[in-house]
Amino acid sequence: MANSKHAHVRYNLLDYCFRNRTFTFNQLLQYINDKIAELYPGEGIEKRTLRADLNIFRDKEKGFGAPLPANIRILRYTNPNFSIAQKPLLEYEQYLINASQQLLERFENHPKYNKLAEALVKFQEGEDEETDTSKILFYDQNEEYKGIKHLKPLYFAIKKKQVLHITYKGFQDEIPTAFEFHPHILKQYNRRWFVFGLNNTNYNETWSVPLDERLVKISIIEDEIHKTSEVDWDSFFRTMIGVVRPKDSEIKKVILRFHNGRQNYFKTKPFIPDFEEFFEEDKQDQVWFMAIINPELIQQILSYGKDVEVLEPAELREQLKENSSKMINLYS
Known part of the structure; x- marks a missing residue:
C-alpha cells in the first residue's frame, strides 16, 4: 500500500510534472521533496514511495490509469491532455x-x-x-469563466506575502500595462473573482484586478518586501456592492420602495449585508441602508425592474431615471 501521508499533495504535484515538466526519476524525487518541504518543513519521501506512486498512476483498475509508460527515462504523459482531475476518486481519496x-x-x-x-x-x-x-444538483456556474486558474497562485501569494509583477490589458486598452502589486485579499462577486491590494506603481492601496482574460501575466518579484495593508477590508466592503469604488465616493443613505410584494424577496436575499426596515405601518414596503453609489448598486436595483423605486438620495434617483430613459429609447 502506498504511503498515504501527504498523498494528495504528491499526486497533484506528479500530475503537474507529467504534463508540464521533463524530469528523470531522481530529478522528480528531488522536485517532489522540495515542494513537500515548503509545506511541511523537514519532511519528504523515499524512492520506494515515489515508485509506489508511479504504480498507482499506471494502474488501470485501482489507480488513475495514466498514459505513463514504464521503463522510460523521462517521465511524461504520452497524452498531454490527460489529468488525474478527470478520473474518479481513489478509495483513499x-x-x-x-x-x-x-x-x-x-x-x-x-x-x-x-x-x-x-x-x-x-x-x-x-x-x-x-x-x-x-x-439532483444543478449549479449556478459560469462555464466560460477561465479566470479560476489564477485563484490558487494568488491565494498563495497572499499567504506567503509575495510581491507580484502584474501585466494587465483592459477590454478597451490597445496595449497592456504593468505594475508592482502587493496582494491582500480575494473577493468573489457575480461568479467572478477579484484580487485587491496595493498597486505600488501608482500607490493605490485598494486597487482591484479581475481574475479573467484581462489578467495577462503574473510573476513573483523576488527579494521585494511585501507591504502590509492598513485597510479595514470588512468595513471597506460592508457599504459597497460589488468591486468598484469610485474615487472620492461618499456613503449615502439609500431608501428603496418595493411594489408587488417584492420587498420580501429583497429581505430574504439583500444585496448589501446591513439593511433596516421601517416601523411605520405605511412604510412596510420600504427598506434603507448605507452605501456608496456605484455601477453595481445601480445594476442590482435595476434587476427588480418595475417593482422598485428609489426614494433617496436624489442623485441615485436621477441616475435610475436616466437609465430608464435610455432603456425606453432602445425600444422606441
Missing part, C-alpha cells in the same frame, strides 16, 4: 471526502463552513454509482 463530511456535521449550523460543505457535495458527483447526481 473517497475515504478522506467521507471523513471530511462527517467532521463537518459538527458545524452544520455554522455559516463559515457552508461553502466547504457545498464543495464536498460537488466532489461526490459521478462517484455514486447508484444515483445520477447530475439530476
Whole structure:
C-alpha cells in the first residue's frame, strides 16, 4: 500500500510534472521533496514511495490509469491532455471526502463552513454509482469563466506575502500595462473573482484586478518586501456592492420602495449585508441602508425592474431615471 501521508499533495504535484515538466526519476524525487518541504518543513519521501506512486498512476483498475509508460527515462504523459482531475476518486481519496463530511456535521449550523460543505457535495458527483447526481444538483456556474486558474497562485501569494509583477490589458486598452502589486485579499462577486491590494506603481492601496482574460501575466518579484495593508477590508466592503469604488465616493443613505410584494424577496436575499426596515405601518414596503453609489448598486436595483423605486438620495434617483430613459429609447 502506498504511503498515504501527504498523498494528495504528491499526486497533484506528479500530475503537474507529467504534463508540464521533463524530469528523470531522481530529478522528480528531488522536485517532489522540495515542494513537500515548503509545506511541511523537514519532511519528504523515499524512492520506494515515489515508485509506489508511479504504480498507482499506471494502474488501470485501482489507480488513475495514466498514459505513463514504464521503463522510460523521462517521465511524461504520452497524452498531454490527460489529468488525474478527470478520473474518479481513489478509495483513499473517497475515504478522506467521507471523513471530511462527517467532521463537518459538527458545524452544520455554522455559516463559515457552508461553502466547504457545498464543495464536498460537488466532489461526490459521478462517484455514486447508484444515483445520477447530475439530476439532483444543478449549479449556478459560469462555464466560460477561465479566470479560476489564477485563484490558487494568488491565494498563495497572499499567504506567503509575495510581491507580484502584474501585466494587465483592459477590454478597451490597445496595449497592456504593468505594475508592482502587493496582494491582500480575494473577493468573489457575480461568479467572478477579484484580487485587491496595493498597486505600488501608482500607490493605490485598494486597487482591484479581475481574475479573467484581462489578467495577462503574473510573476513573483523576488527579494521585494511585501507591504502590509492598513485597510479595514470588512468595513471597506460592508457599504459597497460589488468591486468598484469610485474615487472620492461618499456613503449615502439609500431608501428603496418595493411594489408587488417584492420587498420580501429583497429581505430574504439583500444585496448589501446591513439593511433596516421601517416601523411605520405605511412604510412596510420600504427598506434603507448605507452605501456608496456605484455601477453595481445601480445594476442590482435595476434587476427588480418595475417593482422598485428609489426614494433617496436624489442623485441615485436621477441616475435610475436616466437609465430608464435610455432603456425606453432602445425600444422606441
